[in-house]
Amino acid sequence: MSPRAGARALAACALAGVLFAGLTLPPVLAGGLLLGRAAASVDVTSGSLAGGRVREASVITDAVGTPIARLYERYRLPVGSDAIADTMKAAIVAIEDRRFFVHDGVDWRGLGRALASNAVRGSPLEGQGASTITMQYVKNYRLYAVADTAADRRAATADTLSRKLTEVRLAHRVEERLGKDEILARYLDLVYFGNGAYGVEAAARTYFATTAATLTVPQAALLAGIVRSPEGYDPTEQPAAARARRGEVLRAMADVGSISPAQAAAADAAPLGIVSPLRRRAPGCGAAVEGTGFFCRYVEEELAAAGIPPSELRTGGYTVRTTLDPDAQARADAAAGRIGDSSGVANVVAVVAPGSSGPRPVLALAANREYGPDAAAGQSSLPLATAPLRGAGSVYKIFTAATALEQALVSPDDDLDVPKRYTSSISPGHTVENLGSYDDRLTLTRALATSPNTAFVELEDRIGSLGPVVETARALGLRRTLDAPAPGGGTVGEAVVAQDQASFTLGPNPTSPLELANVGATLVADGRWCPPTPILSVTDREGRPVDLPTPECDQAVPTDVAADLRTALSEDHTDGTSADAAEEVGWDRPMIGKTGTTQVSASSAFLGATTAYAGAVMTFSDRGAPEPVCTDPVRVCSDGTLTGGSVPAETWYRTMLPLHRDVPEGDLVPDRDD
Template identity: 45%
Template sequence: MGFRVAASQAKALGKLLALCVTAGVVLAAILFPYVGGIGVAANRVSDTIAAVPADLVTAQLPLGSTILDRNGNPIAYLYDQDREIAKPEEISPYMRNAIVGIEDHRFYQHNGVDAQRSLKAVGGFVAGESAGGGSTLTQQYVKNYLGYVVARDEAGRKEAMAHSPARKIREAKLALEVERLMGKDDILVRYLNLVPFGGNVFGVKAAARTYFGTTPDKLTLAQAAFLAGLVNKPSSLLKDPKEALKRRNLVIDRMLETGFLPEGPQAAEAAKKEPLGIAQPLNTRPNDCGNLDGGTTTGFFCGYVLDYLAKAGVSKDDLKRGGYVIRTTMDPVATEAAKRAAENQVPKDTKGIANVMAVVEPGAGKHPVRALAANRDFGIDASKGQTAYRLPSTITRFGAGSIYKIFTAAAALDHGIGVNEQIDVPASHTSSIYKNGNRPYTVTNDSEGGGGKMTLQDALAHSPNTGFVILEERAGLDKVVDMSVRLGLRESMKSVNRGGEKPDPDAKDPSLRISQEQWVKDGKIGSFTLGVTVTSVLELANVGATIVGDGKWCPPSPIEQVLDRDGKPVAINEAPCDQAVEPGLARSLAQGMAKDTTEGTAAQAARNVNWDRQMIGKTGTTQIHQSAGFVGATPGLSGAVLTFSDSDTPRPICDGDRPFLCKTGNIYGGKVPARTWFEAMKPLHKDIPPTPLPPADPKYLN
């Protein structure tokens, strides 16, 4: 019993000390409003105060970013706090008066600390009640600034907003400083732009839109009173309409009592009779990729924008708080066409098969990405055919098959072998250079290939395996691999190899974590020309853009322009364009690839849509038919399609009215991938004037 009494006395003594300390702060604030320090008590929390940024008055509030398509339409919003900044003239007098009337009716008389309110709060604290209720609007501004601007996580927020005498001291000191530097109206506007209104809704502008579908300058008395009552009790009021109505009417009564409703009792009574009128559903702003209307289609592009900006030095966290406007290169027409074609060829509920497409516009100074699409919707519900993987822009685990013969052909041209040169294409070839483990490496042709001899141009159209392994031997494997990087596989070939026995991406020994590029070169992987390494659909599309763009490589960029919150352009760190191969070689390679859609492996798919333009094209299929692809480009647009098994246990793919997983597989690049490409690209070229491919450079012909 004695122990309990002693403990009780100690507790009472502690509360008394807290009362004395806080009361001293309040008294100092009243007597010495312009003194930099406010006594010994304040100095005891100097470490906490020193941690507060000096820009408490001028710092920009967290503001979400908007990602736009090329036409200026939003495809995503990203934010930590859904906030829009309202200018002073954009906030109605009702809203200003309502918040002052209910929260701090002596706001225009005090210097940031109100002695009556503070002493009342301290008394409540000593009595074991909440320490709330004593803060002025200026102190509340400080508290919310510390909690929602300075603090970056929930732990920091709780610490910054803890109920304690120390917090009161800190708030009092900073409130005095704020009032010394800012006018009352400025403080009020900053407050209304800062505070939370429930959920992720911050600031009066977002609140007016969310709850009433209006702007803060058009808020009625009843609406403004509801929002003012919501500031400090959002959770409970949003759950209980009756309590919300009572709170709103209390705000109206308090406005009348304190002189902040000049229209008088009649206006008050009329407003109190109005229903709450809250929007149903609320006008909440979707957050992150894929959550805006149409996001299941645009989400892949949005994801690539985030990845691209992160590599350029603008993180997702920067976007969520920095208030940027990202103008992208996404063409909604091209995106919809690619999505429709991908899904028509492989319905999105097809089990275990993804059909993915990327479209890039060639150019000498920029390669804008126009579309990233898949038969899958962007999302997290796999039962609805959704995926959150960035299928069109990330590196897939499957190869592109004979599409990689493009790089062998380019290296052969660079080595002095002409487009019209007759090359050997025997039915079978055993390499004297490359090995298959400890055995000789032997390659044969399948139904896509030919036999005997044919020109390099015909070989690109008919795709005989043996001829390209022989060309790879002549040009040199390292040169072929280097050419793949130069023309566009810059990320794919840098990725960590996950095939073969030796390479191990998780190994502690760095020598075992080697790139695709190094693995192929070190292991003398002659099958590289047959497209056995992992690849990126987007990079394949960019390879096409490089070839038809006179050999000028540019990063596949989704960014048109980045603007800061003030509308000023922001420079981002994008890789510069470079001349991957000389224009004559690129033009000759393009002519070498011009027969695939007229008499080669993609000819039937081209005829299906009555394609009549000159273009480059190359199909590809991996050995056991788990993936197949097509790359095609005109001077106006380049695109790539990859169809692959995306299940946890990949299986071969069979073609048909509806592709399906099977035991042996019969899919080829000239089937689903080429059909997808032509279905998408035919309408997209409707308004692009036909432009023939430039002629080959004579020095690369023979």
């Protein structure tokens, strides 16, 4: 050894002494400023290390508890010691830290060798056994649970004596507070295994489509080998290196007596056994279970409004149990998807459970699209089922009728004038015509079933102002719809009133399908509005319930008005605009319903409800500006033929018929004495 190398070796021995002193003496006596900085970091981190809090994925489930999506910053599924196979524990100890169960968190011999090698040859401080599993846990915890910035992450991985001193002190603290099995489990739940898998449970699922509890000897050995270099031993990109590394782990396991030489040889001969393709889980709602992406996004939006932003949801380890009914979702998916996904036309379904005593469960949100960014593949990242995107057409005649009923201007059996043309007095110059032939006078019930335009614009004039009609629409359920920003400033509702938009009753304004469905639920619930919700419960990572703010229910319209309106809406499926669609599927139970179509058939809608389910379907062109839509086949075209009684009504009945097979009919329309 040269004199210079000898001097470096002596310096390394001195540094090892400083490290040991740093564990036993006050910082000011045990290494001056360097140890003082390490101690300060220890004081900040040691408490959270003992608690073991890490960034953890949140899971969203359906109403019966089946996961539909995992939201995460890193794909990690902590499971704890009892859910990690002994084979995995043995493999990682054999290859990473054979003296794990006998040292106090620091392997002084290995650390001394690393310091000497660093001093003599400039080798990294990680080699020569310098990092025990406890120290690796500390390092990974600082990297994945504490570091918030790029500078923090560099500090957590820097090959410096200062960082090593901090890890030594923290490892000693961890060993004082936690048992060996707990430290080992926390390490395995935290460490990176490559290909986006953090922690052994995520790794087991990613590479083998299994769980950490059932890992075999060759599987555990492969995963244990990856830890040292996730890229260098990636079994998908470097299979030969991964196999060789697995062999090293198996021999190490045999050396320490975890398995026999024969078991090691048999495992070494086994194929790598990884699944192809790997079971990578993309984060967010784009990777939700098929058909549930739009519902997942709705859940995210509602949680953000309630005070749990996406950033917290992706790291907080929440369990969100939703109201999603798997049967209702499947029926809605099947019905919505009948028109295909490549036509440039969206077909959207929202289903709500009526009720008057609290938030209404949203049972399904479906579309003929998958949620995602690839429009060419038929995906959409728009909130198709919840946001106001296109008009609902003559479904809005419900709000004019409800206002007139509340003002005692009409009853369900009263006649309305039905001129062929009519010019509004509220909005002078606004003239409407009927599409098709009608009798000169129709009852309110027949007018809602057959939908002449002029009768309802004239009814607006009898009401005298658009303000009450807009307010009724808001009260019955179109709250976010009418509060959406208007192009000229203010809200949509304010613009309708300020500009005397007599066309409001014809429904040209963008409308939320979900809110439209909730209008039906409000009418069924005797006029009592309750907020729709996708959330049954939220628990934090410790299983404690999280309280979310919930709007109160309120009486939107008097009960007698709601009853009269149900009467007036009771004939659409028997002798109205959706009768053909109802007959096609054999629908024969009481319900309320209303169709709607906007100009040039760019969008159409159907709202229907029974005592058990309320739902709305909207069909519209969703590629850029509104365009006419044709049917048979459904497509964007130059001269639209789409109506609310065609695709929307057909989709509604196909969704609802199987859901009602075992449901009692219930009384929607009260007996009348007149």
